[in-house]
Amino acid sequence: MHRPKRLTITAAVAAAAALVLTGCSGGGASDDASTGTSKGGTLDILTAQTALHWDPATSQSLGITSMGLVARRLTTWDVQPGKTAKVVPDLATTTGESSDGGKTWTYTLKDGLKFQDGTPITTKDIKWGIERSFAPNLTGGLSYHKSLLVGGSDYQGPFEGKTLDSIETPDDKTIVFKLDAPYGDWPWLASMPAFAPVPEGEGTDTGAYDAKPVSSGPYQIESNTQGSQVTLVRNKEWSAKTDSIRTAGPSKIVFKESQDASTTTQSLIADNGDAKNSFGAQFLGAAELNQVRANPAAQDRLATSKAGPITYMAINTQRGKLADLEVRQALQYAVDRKSFRIAAGGALAGEYASTLVTPGIAGRKDYDLYKTGATGDVDKAKQLLQEAGATDLRLTLVTQNDPTYLAQAQALQAGLERAGITVTLKPLDYDSFTQATTNGTDFDLSLSSWQPDFPSANANIQPLYDSSQIGGGGYNVSKYSNPEVDALIAKATGTVDQSEAQQLWAQADRRTMEDAPVVPLIYAKQSFLAGSNVENFRIADFPAYPNYLKVSLAQ
Template sequence: MKRRRSLVLLTAGLALTASACNANPSAGSGSAAIRGGTLHILDDSPTMKEDPAKSQNFATSAIHLIVRGLTTWKTDPGKPPTVVADLATDTGEQSDGGRTWTYHLKPGLRYEDGSRITTQDIKYSVERTFAPQLSEGLAYHKTLLVGGQDYKGPLTGQDLPSIQTPDASTIVFHLNKPFGDWPWIASMPAFTGVPKSKEDVVHYQDHPLASGPYKVQSAQQGTKFVLVRNKYWDPKTDPVRTAMPDSIVIDMALNDQVINQRIIADQGIDQSSFSYVNLQAALAPKVLNNPQVKARLAISPSGLLKYLALNTHKAPLDNADVRRAIEYAVDKNAVQVAAGGPVIGGELASTLIEPGIPGYQKFDLYPAPASGDIAKAKALLAQAKFTQTTPLVLLTDNASANLAIAQAIQESLGKAGIKVTLKSEDNDSQVADSTSGKPVYDLALSSWVPDFPSAQGAIQALFGSSEIGNNGRNISQYSNPRVDAAIGAAVGQLDLSRAASQWAALDQQIMADAPIVPLYYAKNTYLRGSQVADFQLPLYPPYPNTLTVGLAGK
């Protein structure tokens, strides 16, 4: 499945009605699945990038029904995800102080054509991601592997020496620094097997050689993908995929509202379908006022962080007291209402790390009523000798829900004596402007969810000095040498429980400088048909786990 965009609001601005207060808050629904039948996934994507080099998909999405990685994620309702061995025998043996990671393949692993999966195939798969023609996937490993920054991929006839394969079942990765989260990196789509003989830069995304429980029977970009069973998949080697349906059809390029209208109606094949788009505001009453339909609505326990970035490089926001005043002044209750309320929109936020990510600890350095503390904000502004000649520019995209949130922020800051003007753009322009590193805004409305279940993705990506400009996500342009040093220490920590504690401390350290205002943890809402079973939205990621969905018995 396609990755949801990280910098836009993913939940629709659903109106919070009286019936919504009783909406089913379950993260999953449906009875236990049985083996058999055809499951339909209804999506709005015009294309399916099933080439592992091009994919940015989470380990719970549909590409991982086709391909397996060295590691993968195990998710359980109400629990944080854990990294587990997939093709490999374990999650990695580290040496050289965390700079070298070694994996051994489980015996007997086969592709859909019966050929053996080898570590040479995995090396080639990772190397493919360096080719300019195949550069759309996640790129964490490119800066970690020794020599990666200068490598241009195997299509040039060159290999990457920092990936070694001493035999067909052993692969060794040499990193340029200790990196405790490498087992999560090894779960990315690129860390599967792609035999060099199957290279097809243009068409491999239509038919990747399957190592998972399903293979592509047919692919019509813009219409549908049909997946059928891979007889060479061995369930005894797979810790996460249940492979209950006999076939899975991914229906593509559908209208968002039409998708949900079909699932609400629950007729024919739609009884065996689920939506991969969020419920829209206009359809919320149809769902929330109908108990039978509401029972088929899954709401994620938490989700991405919606936040207001404060440009710390621009006056007056270069003054920490002014930023702290904004922390108190924002009416988070009004923001939450604009987003759809606590049941559908999300819970109020006060941290940088989202619930469900190891390292999350609940705290609030700026305690105030949900509507804000204007008196406290004004006192801090007076302490900072705040004066204003021109309004602060708040950058947002022009989605209706985001505009409503921006207007709520504008109004609440106005009560504290801070004038704000809104600048709305299409999403692509807003992302480009906010990540350019140029002072084109004072405030920016944004959202973020890490690419893998580590607080590194919540902290380093948004607050590391290296992430300012050049499309980096540090849009508050926050730079603190002590924080950078602490990030480096946490990244190199090989004990992930200790790393979680380090990230939790960084959360509080950064929030003391107030570079952003956490607004709420946005929830996602997905509908399933009445015959869909084991439909789960884990703590993280807040999307359907396609690896476990099946159909109920009649």
């Protein structure tokens, strides 16, 4: 997640702007006719985060955002507006050759790959980088691969001299992965941060490496002052001949940390000085969007995603009356999605949701098992509660203690109370909220959001609804367990043919919603603001973020 990636991790769900764009691009001549990318200038990226993680072992950065500027992986993402996201080779020559029914995946490195010091990148560096991600003191990164590699569940990393034998490097160009079971989405996993090369033997001082890793991408870290700024400059050893995804437009990129969201928005609206060459890394909340709506010139510099990340109300299926399917079905009808969307920022905050697989994901099937108007069906909800003997339902809804989340939670509270359901709100700070929902069970409902880590239905379904993800920091916050769904997930996960896998994921989606473990609310749209000199500031159909790897500055 784990982002959004998962929205519960990074920020409140944002409203979309009055002017909907798939992206925006400033003017300016280009000196690279083949890519339409101007070269030069200093790009400022303004973020509210107080520290950015640059260690591939601990990063949750999406493939097209910050880490992608510094660290290449075996594969990466080709994302463009109006097109389905594709996995494509990055350091490797292919997206992976599978054998043994999908239990073995083999990659060959491209020629001419180098670290920032000119040292050739070998498969031993990739193996070392992945092994580091298993170290107990390197936590928080995307960890799908850890449970899939043979021996991964017991491996504790390479710092004590032990290797993971299921990662083989027969020569400097070839790397082979041995999995416990077939996994059709392994090419997507090979695009995760942990699959970036780390020079073999380096990164034992984990704090230092997190601040200043060895670069394999078009930029390297020149300086890093935590809480203040991180400055990236060109990596002269990077070659565009081996990289078809990154355009490396700006000469320098500066991440300015600890930025106040409102101040950042006001600065970008004013569009003076350095703000012309800047964009905001956080998507805009309702308050910030209202500021942009008041300025037509600023609206022209706004990039808004299509509907994508899902916002939903999770139902603790193992708690009290909520274990009864009829009660959970009653909640589907009792919710007032219209009021919820208004609280999220208005009609353009997103589209009403009914499925678990989100828009922009290949193979998604649209359906609605609980058809009702946007305001719900209170009479139907009351009928179901009556039949279930739950006419005096009292529930606790946990949410993040943030103005946007609180407004949305209050809309849910009011909607449910129309059906005679008493709802008590329990606002928590982010860390407490995450702990309460992923490890705890002392709640009835949770206002949650999810941005898949990679564009496959797998990343929508398995982390949220597989029973193995209950507790222990897993994101099955509904505590949902159904052996039939688990079996569908396992079968889909192990299917290498993607068209077949997509059909299985669609079945898992629908079968899960038959049990009503969550109430889908909206597929959120996310808006980002840039200065007038920022070019190629676009948001593809997935993910709902600007593609940092393509952004440039007018010259």
